[in-house]
Amino acid sequence: MSQEIEAIKAKLNIVDLIGEYVRLQKAGNNWKACCPFHNEKTPSFSVSEDKQVWHCFGCGKGGDAFGFLMEIEGLSFREALENLAQKTGVELPKYSARENITNLEKNKIEDILEEATLFYEKQLWETEGGKKILEYLKGRGLEESTVRDFRLGYAPDGWRNIAQFLVGRNYKIGDILRAGLVIHKEGKSQEIENFYDRFRNRIMFPITNPVGKVIGYSARIVPGEDESQAKYINTPETEVYHKSNVLYGIDKAKMSAKEKDWILLVEGQMDVIATNQAGIKNTVAVSGTALTLEQLSIIKRYTKNIRMFFDMDEAGQKAAKRSAQLAFDRELNVFIVSIDEGKDAADAVKEDVQKFIKAIDGSVVAMNYFIEKTLRGRNKSDIEDKKKIIEELSGLINSFSNKIEREHWMREVAERLNISESALREAQFELYQSKQ
Numbered sequence: 001m002s003q004e005i006e007a008i009k010a011k012l013n014i015v016d017l018i019g020e021y022v023r024l025q026k027a028g029n030n031w032k033a034c035c036p037f038h039n040e041k042t043p044s045f046s047v048s049e050d051k052q053v054w055h056c057f058g059c060g061k062g063g064d065a066f067g068f069l070m071e072i073e074g075l076s077f078r079e080a081l082e083n084l085a086q087k088t089g090v091e092l093p094k095y096s097a098r099e100n101i102t103n104l105e106k107n108k109i110e111d112i113l114e115e116a117t118l119f120y121e122k123q124l125w126e127t128e129g130g131k132k133i134l135e136y137l138k139g140r141g142l143e144e145s146t147v148r149d150f151r152l153g154y155a156p157d158g159w160r161n162i163a164q165f166l167v168g169r170n171y172k173i174g175d176i177l178r179a180g181l182v183i184h185k186e187g188k189s190q191e192i193e194n195f196y197d198r199f200r201n202r203i204m205f206p207i208t209n210p211v212g213k214v215i216g217y218s219a220r221i222v223p224g225e226d227e228s229q230a231k232y233i234n235t236p237e238t239e240v241y242h243k244s245n246v247l248y249g250i251d252k253a254k255m256s257a258k259e260k261d262w263i264l265l266v267e268g269q270m271d272v273i274a275t276n277q278a279g280i281k282n283t284v285a286v287s288g289t290a291l292t293l294e295q296l297s298i299i300k301r302y303t304k305n306i307r308m309f310f311d312m313d314e315a316g317q318k319a320a321k322r323s324a325q326l327a328f329d330r331e332l333n334v335f336i337v338s339i340d341e342g343k344d345a346a347d348a349v350k351e352d353v354q355k356f357i358k359a360i361d362g363s364v365v366a367m368n369y370f371i372e373k374t375l376r377g378r379n380k381s382d383i384e385d386k387k388k389i390i391e392e393l394s395g396l397i398n399s400f401s402n403k404i405e406r407e408h409w410m411r412e413v414a415e416r417l418n419i420s421e422s423a424l425r426e427a428q429f430e431l432y433q434s435k436q
Contacts, residue, residue, distance in 0.1 A: 004085065004092050005066075011088040014052045014065045021072055036072060037061055073210060074254055074301030083211055109240050112171055112179045113206075113214040119165050120153025120204040130154040133203055136223050140270060141350035146277045149252075153204035155219060159196045167192060180216060180235040199233070201225060205248070205269040207235070207287070210298065212251040216241035218269055218287055234287070244292040247299070248272055248285040254302050256282035262305035264337070264360065265291070265323070267316065271309075271345035278353045280360070283345075291323040296330045307363045309337040309345050317373075324366045325399035334366035367409050370396055371416065386417055387427070394428045 015024060015031055024031040024047060035045040035056040044058035055062030061071065069080040085092050086107060124130040124147075133154045137147055155162065163182050167173060173192050176182050181198055188194035202219035209215050216235030235241045247253075249272040257263040264283040266272060275283040286295065299306060306327055310316040320336065327334045339348055339359050348356045374392045378385040393413055400406040414421045 004090055005081070007090045008081075008084050008088050009052065009065065011090065012052075012065055012084060013049070014054065014068070015047055015049050017065050017084075017087075018047055018054060018068055035059060035061075072255075074258070074298075075210065079210075106240060108171075108175055109179045109238065110213050110215070112166060112176060112181070113216070113240075115166060115169055115171070116162055116179070116181055117151055117153060117204075117206050117214050119162060120155055120206075121148075121151055122153075123156050124152060124154040124204075127154070127156065129156050129201075133222065137203075140346060141274060141277075143277060146273060150273050150276075151206045151214075152273075153206070155197065155199035155202045155204050157201035159200070160192065162197050162199070163192060163195055178238060180238045180241060198235075202233070207241070207246055207248055208251045209240075210250050210254060216246070218248070220269075242294075243287075243289055244294045245298070246287065247295050248287045249276065250284050250298060252276060253282045253284050257299075257302040261303050262307055262335075263299055263303050265299075265306050265308045266345045267310055267319075268344065268346070274346035274349040275356075278349045278356070280357070286323075290319065291326055293326060293330065296327055296332060300330065300332060304331070305333045305335070307335045307337050307360060308366070309360070311344055312338065321370065321396070324370070325396060327366075328396070328399040328405070329401045331402050331405075335363035336366050336369040337363045338369070367396065367412075371413065375416065380417055386419070389413075389417060390424065390427050391431055394431055398428065 018024060018031075018033075022033040022036050022045070024033050025043070027046070029048070029050060031047040031049065032043045033045045033047075034040050034043050035058055037056065038059040040058050045054070045056045047054045053062065053064055054068055063071075065084060066077065066080045069075060069083060070077060073080070073083075075083065082092065084090075091104065124133055134144075134147070137152065138144075163173065163176060166176050166181070173182070173190060173195055177184055177195065182195040183198050184190075185194045185196070199217065199219045201222050203222065205218045205220070206214045207216045207218060216238065218232055218234050220232050221229050234243065237243065248269050253263060253272075253276075260282055262282065264275065264280060266275065266283060266285050267287075268285055269287060272283050272285045284299070308320050308323060310320040310323075324334045324336075337360050339356070341348075343351065345356070348359075371393065374389050378389060380386065380389070390413075397406060397409050397413065400409065410421055410424060414424045417424070
């Protein structure tokens, strides 16, 4: 791998790379700018074109091109390596014996998805069917510039629209299948007539990776159409799309999340788009799936503080609780945003954006939120109610991997219930034993 790293360095000018993110000014033999990693008014960030390194004399950070990309984008070394390899045209060897896709094959799939996104965008803006979708999106409060920024599209009705378009662009049907855009009729030959489009008559939400490349789609049924179908369908697992690693909007949210040192986690694509339009750029969505440890690892690259805004119905609150437990295990700080009316983020923003921003600013420490919610309507003096409270809160308390945090909340709950910590621990142990 060292040979490929050196080949990338030889082909890459660090000034060009960093210049994509900050405005560099020539200063003698070097280049200078205000540091992108901390707030400053006087430039202390320096780039040496001769040495191909960067350094900030204010915050002390520095390194080579790989280090800069890892820091600015929140990437792992492997991800930065793949990004710069693609930028410079250097072919990387397979990372491990488990990998079955080369960079060239991955690039081909990404190219197919980019072409498909352009096709869906064109259908949205230039067809009669697309105009109806635009009316719906505008009715949800979205501006045209926002629709374009998030590259929303329309998959027209019909069985082989995208298949024929991409084959016409000289892509093989097998590669289109690998990109997740078509479905193969089981047992049939590889002729195009034996494939059909996965997405038909749907609003297309392109899903991107942290560096902005389209890796898949979430597709909503056109409002008013056959409601017996699934409201949303997503790209299946492919060689570039793994749903457990996906956070909708992460490419647009990452820099704002790093700057503000918190991220807003919501449920759906429309929630992300509406909040972004309202100026809350550091918003991502789990897109209708349960939050995963992989997604939390991505968030942790940019911040340790999560503000969760999930639906106030039973399903939404259960999802918030499960998500918080995973975050506690990863030592992330979780806060809960709530609105009395129980609207989703998109509707809350449309109705009163200032009220929504105020709700975010007033977010509550997650454990305090769940404790208050569990105590509500219960009699702390009643032994049966105490048992129910302990049962509901035990999983949350035990999910903290940090011992100090776990002990803190153990003490807090014991005090609120007017029992000893040892009695609470014993009750938790009995609960644990009963579930084995």
